[in-house]
Amino acid sequence: MSQPTTTTDRRIERRAAPPPVLRLKGIERHFREGAGRLSILDGAELAVAPGELVALAAPSGAGKSTLLHIAGLLEKPDKGEVLIDEVPVSVASDAERTAIRRMKIGFVYQFHHLLPEFSALENVMMPQLIRGLSKPEAARRAKELLSYMRLGDRIQHRPSELSGGEQQRVAIARAVANAPRLLLADEPTGNLDPTTAHYVFDALAALVRASGLAALIVTHNMELAERMDRRITLQAGKVVEL
Numbered sequence: 001m002s003q004p005t006t007t008t009d010r011r012i013e014r015r016a017a018p019p020p021v022l023r024l025k026g027i028e029r030h031f032r033e034g035a036g037r038l039s040i041l042d043g044a045e046l047a048v049a050p051g052e053l054v055a056l057a058a059p060s061g062a063g064k065s066t067l068l069h070i071a072g073l074l075e076k077p078d079k080g081e082v083l084i085d086e087v088p089v090s091v092a093s094d095a096e097r098t099a100i101r102r103m104k105i106g107f108v109y110q111f112h113h114l115l116p117e118f119s120a121l122e123n124v125m126m127p128q129l130i131r132g133l134s135k136p137e138a139a140r141r142a143k144e145l146l147s148y149m150r151l152g153d154r155i156q157h158r159p160s161e162l163s164g165g166e167q168q169r170v171a172i173a174r175a176v177a178n179a180p181r182l183l184l185a186d187e188p189t190g191n192l193d194p195t196t197a198h199y200v201f202d203a204l205a206a207l208v209r210a211s212g213l214a215a216l217i218v219t220h221n222m223e224l225a226e227r228m229d230r231r232i233t234l235q236a237g238k239v240v241e242l
């Protein structure tokens with residue numbers, strides 16, 4: 001597509017920008033520390049657009065996991081608002097938050113947490129079966145995702161029969177099996193050697209961009225962070241662009 005050339009073109013393009021999938025507004029999270037108060041998040045603001053990969057890098061204890069848990073509706077902020085697809089979730093009941101989480105959010109952790117007694121295919125089918133999809137439907141989507149992750153010839157392997165990089169790619173496929181809108185990842189390649197980390201990241205990034213997911217990824221790997229669309233950190237409880 002050609003670049004916009006007139007003010008009108010630019011205005012149209014700006015108006016057409018899709019709304020963020022994740023928006024955090026004025027998030028505060030405090031913990032009690034002795035007689036005092038430890039402010040971990042203190043007015044954190046963030047927006048992540050569809051198809052965007054945002055790297056979150058900050059020192060240990062800065063509040064990365066806390067931010068991820070709040071964005072993933074696993075934890076409630078003391079103050080502020082989380083919006084998923086522009087819908088505020090603070091007014092939602094616990095049951096509604098769980099439903100939104102199941103439908104709209106996928107998680108990837110440093111350690112894959114795959115079920116050891118099930119095959120790669122069954123692991124990726126699992127969230128879909130829980131959601132109520134039929135076995136053939138779940139299997140079709142799981143095979144498609146595993147092929148996309150270049151694991152088409154490994155679908156019957158159990159996690160213990162897969163390499164670390166393969167296990168993480170299965171975990172990524174599982175995280176997006178229910179076609180979430182938001183992917184939250186906590187050091188998804190932290191347990192892998194550098195070459196494998198890049199390979200797994202390539203697969204994750206391709207999937208995010210192809211499916212228009214919004215992705216917030218905690219990483220200490222600055223080489224990978226450089227390959228994302230934006231890099232943010234946490235300073236004094238606020239989100240700061242790097």
Ligand SMILES: Nc1ncnc2c1ncn2[C@@H]1O[C@H](COP(=O)(O)OP(=O)(O)OP(=O)(O)O)[C@@H](O)[C@H]1O
Pocket residue numbers: 031032040058059060061062063064065066067
């Ligand atoms: N439930 C809690 N009660 C008290 N303090 C807590 C609680 N949860 C987290 N904290 C504190 O909040 C701070 C931020 O924790 P968090 O796990 O978010 O940091 P992090 O940036 O993810 O660190 P790391 O990189 O080491 O995982 C830490 O000092 C932690 O001890």
